[in-house]
Amino acid sequence: MAEKKTTHQNKVTASVTPKVAPMSQERFYFIWLVVVGCFILLIGRAFYVQVINKDFLQDKANAVIQRDQTVESMRGVISDRNGVPLAISSPIMKIVMDTADYYDNKKLYDQMTAPSVDGKKHKAKQKLPDKDFNLDELADLVGISRTELKQRMQAHPKSRYLVLKTEVPPPEADVIMARNFQGIYTEKSYKRYYPQPQPNAQIIGLTNNDSKGVEGLEMKLNNELAGTSGLQTTIRDKFGNRVRDPEIIRPVSNGKNFTLSIDSRIQYVMYRELTAAGVANNARSATAIAVDVKTGEILAMTSWPSYNPNDKNDLSNKDAMRNRGAIDMFEPGSTMKPFTIAAALESNKYTPASIIDTHPGSMRIGSHTIRDTHDHGVLTLAGVIIKSSNVGAAKIALSLPTTTLPTTFRRFGFGSKSAVHFPGESGGLILPQKYLNVSEIGTMAYGYGLNATVLQLAQGYAMLANHGKEMPLSLYRLDKLPEGEQVLSPKIADQIVSMLEQVTQPGGTATQAQIPGYRVGGKTGTAHKLNPDRKGYSTSEYRALFAGIAPISNPRVAMIVVVENPQGAYYGGVVAAPVFTRIMQETLRLLNVPLDKPLQPTNFKK
Numbered sequence: 001m002a003e004k005k006t007t008h009q010n011k012v013t014a015s016v017t018p019k020v021a022p023m024s025q026e027r028f029y030f031i032w033l034v035v036v037g038c039f040i041l042l043i044g045r046a047f048y049v050q051v052i053n054k055d056f057l058q059d060k061a062n063a064v065i066q067r068d069q070t071v072e073s074m075r076g077v078i079s080d081r082n083g084v085p086l087a088i089s090s091p092i093m094k095i096v097m098d099t100a101d102y103y104d105n106k107k108l109y110d111q112m113t114a115p116s117v118d119g120k121k122h123k124a125k126q127k128l129p130d131k132d133f134n135l136d137e138l139a140d141l142v143g144i145s146r147t148e149l150k151q152r153m154q155a156h157p158k159s160r161y162l163v164l165k166t167e168v169p170p171p172e173a174d175v176i177m178a179r180n181f182q183g184i185y186t187e188k189s190y191k192r193y194y195p196q197p198q199p200n201a202q203i204i205g206l207t208n209n210d211s212k213g214v215e216g217l218e219m220k221l222n223n224e225l226a227g228t229s230g231l232q233t234t235i236r237d238k239f240g241n242r243v244r245d246p247e248i249i250r251p252v253s254n255g256k257n258f259t260l261s262i263d264s265r266i267q268y269v270m271y272r273e274l275t276a277a278g279v280a281n282n283a284r285s286a287t288a289i290a291v292d293v294k295t296g297e298i299l300a301m302t303s304w305p306s307y308n309p310n311d312k313n314d315l316s317n318k319d320a321m322r323n324r325g326a327i328d329m330f331e332p333g334s335t336m337k338p339f340t341i342a343a344a345l346e347s348n349k350y351t352p353a354s355i356i357d358t359h360p361g362s363m364r365i366g367s368h369t370i371r372d373t374h375d376h377g378v379l380t381l382a383g384v385i386i387k388s389s390n391v392g393a394a395k396i397a398l399s400l401p402t403t404t405l406p407t408t409f410r411r412f413g414f415g416s417k418s419a420v421h422f423p424g425e426s427g428g429l430i431l432p433q434k435y436l437n438v439s440e441i442g443t444m445a446y447g448y449g450l451n452a453t454v455l456q457l458a459q460g461y462a463m464l465a466n467h468g469k470e471m472p473l474s475l476y477r478l479d480k481l482p483e484g485e486q487v488l489s490p491k492i493a494d495q496i497v498s499m500l501e502q503v504t505q506p507g508g509t510a511t512q513a514q515i516p517g518y519r520v521g522g523k524t525g526t527a528h529k530l531n532p533d534r535k536g537y538s539t540s541e542y543r544a545l546f547a548g549i550a551p552i553s554n555p556r557v558a559m560i561v562v563v564e565n566p567q568g569a570y571y572g573g574v575v576a577a578p579v580f581t582r583i584m585q586e587t588l589r590l591l592n593v594p595l596d597k598p599l600q601p602t603n604f605k606k
Contacts, residue, residue, distance in 0.1 A: 072189045073227035075211060076255030078204060078218075080264040081297070081477045086200050087218065089190035089211075093173035094166050095142055099159040102183030106133050131182035138184065141176050167191060192218075196264055198306040199271035202323040203262065203475070205423075206309035215309075215321060217258070217475070220423050227255035259477045261297035266290060269586045274304040274561075277579045281566035287324045288579070289454050290559045290587055293462040293549070295478055296471030298420070299557065299587070301325050324562075325458075326422040329429065329451035333527030334388045334572070335547045335560075336409075336447035338496050339460060341381060343408040344396045345492045352495050354381045358391040365442045370394050382499040386508050388524060390446040397445035398438065405444055406430050411487055412463060412470075418455045419472035428452045447525065457560045461547045464500075465555035468493035497521055501552045513548055513577040515585045517595035522548030522580065524572035529565065541565050546576035550584050553596035559584055 078087035109131075132138075139149040142164050149164070156162050164184075168176075173186050192207045194200065205216020213222035230252030274286040287303040303324040308314045315321070322328070344350040361375030376387045384392035397405050409415065415430035429451040431440065443449040455473065463470040468488030500521030504513045509524045525545030528537035544563040549555050561576040561583070569575055 070187075071230035071232055071252045072187075072211075073229050073252050074190050074254045075192065075207070076221075076225040076227065076257045078225075079257065079259050080262045080267070081260060081299075082263065082265075083259070084264045085195055086260070086262070086264065087204050088193055088195070090193050091170055092166075092189055092191040093168040093170055094187040094189060095164040095168055095173065095176060096185055096187055097153070097159075097162040097164055098183040098185070099153050099156050099162050100183075101160070102133075102153070103157055105131065105182050109133060130180060132179050133182050137179065138176075138181050141179065192309075194309050196268065197308040197310050199267045199302050200262070200264070201306050201309050202303055202321065203260075203301060204309070206315075216323065216423065217260075221256075221258060225255040225258070228253040261292075261299065261474055261477050262301070263299045263590065265590050266300040266583075266587050267302055269590075270300045270583050271302045271304065271306065273579050273582045274302065277563060277575070278304045281563060281568065281575055283563050283567070284565040285324060286561070286563045286579070287328075287454055288559065288561045288583060289325050289458040290557055290583070291458045291462045291473065293465040293555050293558050294471070295481060296419075296459075296462065296473050296484070297478055298458075298473060298475050300583075301475075323422060323424070325454040326418075326420065326425040327453070329426045329453055330543060330562075331448050331450065331527050331530075332452045332457055333447040333525035333543065333545060334390070334393075335457055335523050335525035335545050336450075336452075337385055337388065337393050337445070338464060338500065338523055339409060339412055339414075340393050340397055340405065340445045341385060341499070342412075342464075342488055342492055342496055343400060343404050344381065345495065346408070346488070347400055347404065349399065350381050350396065352380065352382045352499065355379070356381065356384055356389075356392040356395055358384075358389045358395070361391065363391050363394065365394070365398075366437075366439050368439045368443070370442060370446075382502060385496075385499045385523065386502050388503075388509050393445040394442040397441050402436060402438075402441055403433060405441055406433065406436060409444075409450070413459045414450065414452050414456050418453075418459055420455060420475050422455075422475070425455070426451075426453050428456055447527065454560050454562055457545075457547055458558055461549060461560065462558040463487060464493050464496055465549040465558050466493075497549060497552060497555070500549060504548075509571075510546060510548075510573045510577045512573060513546060513581050515550060515581055515588070517597060517599045518550050518585075518588060518593075519552035519597050520548060520550045520581075520584070521552050522546055522577070524577060526570060526572045542570035544570055544572045544575035546572050546580045548577075548580045548584060550588060551593060551596040556591065556593050557584065557587055559587070 075089040077085055079085050135149055136146050139146040142149070144164065152162065176184070177186060190211065192211065194204060194206070203216055205213060205218035207218050208214050211226070213219040213225065218225065230248065231250040232248050270288050270290065274288055277283070278286040285303060285305065288300070289298060290300040291298055301323070305317070305320045307317060307320045345352070356379050358372060358376045358379055362369055362371040370390050372389050372391050376383070376389050376392070379387060379389055379392050383389070384396065409430055415428050417425050417427045431449070440449045459470065459473050467490040468486055469484045470487045471484040472482055500523055501519060502508055503522055503524070504510045504520050510522055513520055513522050523546070525547070527543045527545065529541040529543055531538050542565065544566055546561045547559070549558050559580055561580045563575050563579070566575050
């Protein structure tokens, strides 16, 4: 009985759950703080990642899947007045390698295709990339040695932009890209090309390897020609495949096109004749400019020797790169005499028939002696131009107030830059009044003691041909005729043009300037060159000039020809005038200018 009681008590005791001691308050708070702390850490980390370090992580992600590309703008076209391109940009490709992309994906590819321990290849869980990893084939297609390619890659293993080849024609680049090499992409750019290089080089100029204008109009108009490059981004997967079409971040804006006043046909003829004259006379250089007298548009302007801007190895002769017509200053000699006569006629002291005694063919002014080539005796005012008398021009100038000649010359555009404002253009030089004495005025009358440019001479003769109305010179084709400025009375301008026509007639100094079917006028110039030390004039170096107008009945073109330092014959009427004739004859034909005098009759044999 006692034994049964004991067993019952044990069962009762086993069925009762023992009491658990209550959790202490300190332990509760500790666990709660741990939970709250972990939560705060998670919130803080999320804030750091998504807010504070967002840009850094985004850049890291973008570096892997996103590639920004600059889309180069196409440089504007420079054309002649008839739309013939003189400077164009041809598409050209650049082959670029993302070395880091290549190595990363090559490692992944090797892992996916590596054999397992039992000699069997792993079954790729993903599709293998369809990229070509063959560097030898890539090197052969690009045109570099296989060793060089690998050395360059090893030297820049993390590079995202390793240029393998530049100036690749688009068809050749397409062949390379068709092979789908890993990490290879192309960049499109443009190469400047000049279809008619030598005749136009000194006007158009050229660009450097970065497509920036560094000479001529390419430099002057660089910002407008260049346009604005665009920017696009592409998203690629880990194998380098494009996931979606490029997103335009900044649209490309191509450069502005320009149409020049130059007629490339006349420009070619001018350069051809200047080259022939320069070589035939063993000259240092030859320069010419032709201007439309009714509009002020420059139809042609070039110099020999020139250069080829398409050939970067042809840029060593800096002398040949200068636009001599705008940059070089020189003493223009007797080509200034018509402007001296204009000042005389404006003074009302002279008429075209006024008499000037040039006997005995020389005169003394202070310590300076002025001479003519011959003793022309008594000449009319027109005769001073026809015979090109230095003595006659000096006597006329000295009979006028000392301020008359320099003031008149400045009014005609000498001593200041033309409206062309060509890069590096010279303004010429006329001494301030306080430095002018009797000798300076006397020599200035026949083109010494002042400096001018071919542009200024062309502007002056165009003004005379346009009945005394000066049109601003322009290198751009004009859609609207400018107003111009009447700087000389039409009567006096026409009187001088009539005198210039007599210069090309028998007895004048420029009979070789005649053109069949056209009345021609002009003025010769033969100027001694200054010695290198600028002390006195050389007795063996000359500058031969001719300034002409045609046709006289209704002038259309004014042209200046300058041959620098010809050997042998050196007179303007013998050296420069024939060049003028050949260029002007072709110019009038190309412009369809009507004949204004009968052609010489031809005797046909029966």
